[in-house]
Amino acid sequence: xxxxxxxxxxxxxxxxxxxxxxxxxxxxxxxxxxxxxxxxxxxxxxxxxxxxxxxxxxxxxxxxxxxxxxxxxxxxxxxxxxxxxxxxxxxxxxxxxxxxxxxxxxxxxxxxxxxxxxxxxxxxxxxxxxxxxxxxxxxxxxxxxxxxxxxxxxxxxxxxxxxxxxxxxxxxxxxxxxxxxxxxxxxxxxxxxxxxxxxxxxxxxxxxxxxxxxxxxxxxxxxxxxxxxxxxxxxxxxxxxxxxxxxxxxxxxxxxxxxxxxxxxxxxxxxxxxxxxxxxxxxxxxxxxxxxxxxxxxxxxxxxxxxxxxxxxxxxxxxxxxxxxxxxxxxxxxxxxxxxxxxxxxxxxxxxxxxxxxxxxxxxxxxxxxxxxxxxxxx
Numbered sequence: 001x002x003x004x005x006x007x008x009x010x011x012x013x014x015x016x017x018x019x020x021x022x023x024x025x026x027x028x029x030x031x032x033x034x035x036x037x038x039x040x041x042x043x044x045x046x047x048x049x050x051x052x053x054x055x056x057x058x059x060x061x062x063x064x065x066x067x068x069x070x071x072x073x074x075x076x077x078x079x080x081x082x083x084x085x086x087x088x089x090x091x092x093x094x095x096x097x098x099x100x101x102x103x104x105x106x107x108x109x110x111x112x113x114x115x116x117x118x119x120x121x122x123x124x125x126x127x128x129x130x131x132x133x134x135x136x137x138x139x140x141x142x143x144x145x146x147x148x149x150x151x152x153x154x155x156x157x158x159x160x161x162x163x164x165x166x167x168x169x170x171x172x173x174x175x176x177x178x179x180x181x182x183x184x185x186x187x188x189x190x191x192x193x194x195x196x197x198x199x200x201x202x203x204x205x206x207x208x209x210x211x212x213x214x215x216x217x218x219x220x221x222x223x224x225x226x227x228x229x230x231x232x233x234x235x236x237x238x239x240x241x242x243x244x245x246x247x248x249x250x251x252x253x254x255x256x257x258x259x260x261x262x263x264x265x266x267x268x269x270x271x272x273x274x275x276x277x278x279x280x281x282x283x284x285x286x287x288x289x290x291x292x293x294x295x296x297x298x299x300x301x302x303x304x305x306x307x308x309x310x311x312x313x314x315x316x317x318x319x320x321x322x323x324x325x326x327x328x329x330x331x332x333x334x335x336x337x338x339x340x341x342x343x344x345x346x347x348x349x350x351x352x353x354x355x356x357x358x359x360x361x362x363x364x365x366x367x368x369x370x371x372x373x374x375x376x377x378x379x
Contacts (some may be wrong), residue, residue, distance in 0.1 A: 007031040007042070011111040013104060017045055018085070018096040027051065028097070030111060033304055039064040039141075040300065041116065043088070043095065061300040062116075065333060066091045068145045069120050069138030070112045071152045072105055087152040088112065089138075092293050094153050117141050119203045121196050126172060126188040137189070139203040141210065142333075144175065158187075160208045166201045173197050267346040270321040276346075277332055277339065287345045287354040290375065297374050299335035307368065308337040314362055315344055316351035 012029040026045040033040040041062040047054060068089040086105040088095040099105055113119070118140040125135065135155060138145040145157035158177045164184075165176040174188040191197050267273040290298075302308040312322050317340075325343075329336045344354045352358050356375065363372040 006034040008034055010041075010115055011108065012049075013108070014049075015086075015097040015099050015104075015108075018098060023098070024056070026056075030108075030115075032115065035304065040304065060095055061297070062088065062090065063296070063300060064116060064140070065142055066296070067116055067118070067140060068147055068154050068157065069118050069136070069140065070109055071120070071136060071147065071149075072102075072109055073150060073152070089147050089152055089154055091154050091157075092296060094151070096151075117207075119199075121191055121200055123189040123191050123200075126190065137200065139200070139207055141207060144204060160204070163204065163208070166204050168197055168201050171197070173200060266348050267343060268348065270317065270324055270343055273339070273343040273346055274324065274328055274332075277334065277342065288341065288356050288359060290356060291377075294374055294377065295338075295341070298341075298371065299337045301371065301374065302337040303335045306336075307371065308340050310366055311337075311362065312340055314352060314366070315340075315347075315354075317343075 008031060010030045010032060012027065015026060015028045017024045017026045017028070024045075026047070027049045029044040029046075029051070031042050031044065033042060041064070043060040043062065044051075045056075045058040045060070046052065047056045068091065071087045071089065072085065073087075074084055083098050084102055084105060086097045086099075086108055097105075097108070118138055120136055120138045123135055123137045123146075125133070134149065135146045136149060136152070138147060143157045143159045144163060146155040147153065148155050158175065162177045162179070163175055164178060167174045167176065171190050171194055172188050173190075174186055177185050177187070179185050191200065267276065288295075302311070309322055312325070317325075325336050325339050329339060332339070344350060347354065352362065360372060360375055363369075363375065
């Protein structure tokens with residue numbers, strides 16, 4: 001039985017949903033999901049405004065961390081004809097709609113900008129950048145992103161935390177950022193109008209400041225001793241105490257270097273997995289072998305309905321370990337299910353084998369055909 005999904009309706013209306021080469025007239029609803037560990041939204045697509053669930057119904061989840069931005073524009077269908085479109089750009093896909101009235105698309109554009117808090121400008125990367133064609137720059141609550149034009153799709157992004165400096169010099173802005181693999185990097189660009197550059201700089205700094213002010217500090221697990229058991233960790237709820245809480249102990253490195261290109265990190269406890277994720281050193285083999293889009297669908301669906309706790313119980317996590325995942329997921333900017341999958345794939349001897357076939361068996365045992373359909377890519 002699914003737990004109740006609490007949502008807040010933001011906007012609804014008739015739109016033409018563009019799915020590949022096919023167009024579908026749909027009643028579309030934008031909702032904010034109020035429960036769950038992440039800032040989530042969903043687009044519900046129905047055949048008509050009766051909002052009846054049938055085979056043509058579809059729900060598209062929008063995670064604010066995967067959200068790049070929205071765009072409006074024209075796409076040429078023939079030499080003499082074009083369509084007006086509205087696009088919601090995500091990292092893995094672009095959701096596209098069209099309608100006969102530009103005013104309606106303007107309303108959708110405004111609703112997305114107001115609720116997912118993002119701003120966008122057309123920019124021109126300077127020579128020396130990897131791509132000198134014009135792009136759209138989007139500034140969101142978590143990152144600065146670039147998107148291709150016509151058709152709109154994700155190009156690249158930098159997290160707000162990785163951007164160390166925004167230098168405004170005459171008609172050019174230069175972003176100084178830290179890349180985990182390449183170190184310090186720079187990206188320079190100009191805009192259509194000079195005052196846009198000032199707005200872009202202000203938007204980036206305002207979003208960075210907002211991210212710091214709104215950062216949620218959950219209780220961290222605090223080691224009490226070397227023995228193991230349900231009382232090994234206690235929650236520190238005071239923000240003052242939080243500053244003095246040490247991280248879980250760092251796992252002992254292997255005696256010999258791991259030569260495998262994929263370097264499979266082995267974790268003997270959820271604390272080791274948490275430490276590795278916090279240190280950005282989690283490196284795991286894709287034991288489940290499911291596509292990124294399937295993973296994302298599972299993360300969203302299992303977090304919203306808290307089904308991940310059932311899976312955690314099946315693969316051997318106790319209540320204390322489940323509480324650690326639940327507490328730290330927002331802090332780590334991860335889905336609870338995502339951390340659980342990382343840990344399962346890193347466990348040297350899990351209670352249940354980490355594989356796609358075993359996961360399908362577990363979904364059937366727990367009578368979850370909805371999750372099985374995601375794994376089999378049927379829905």
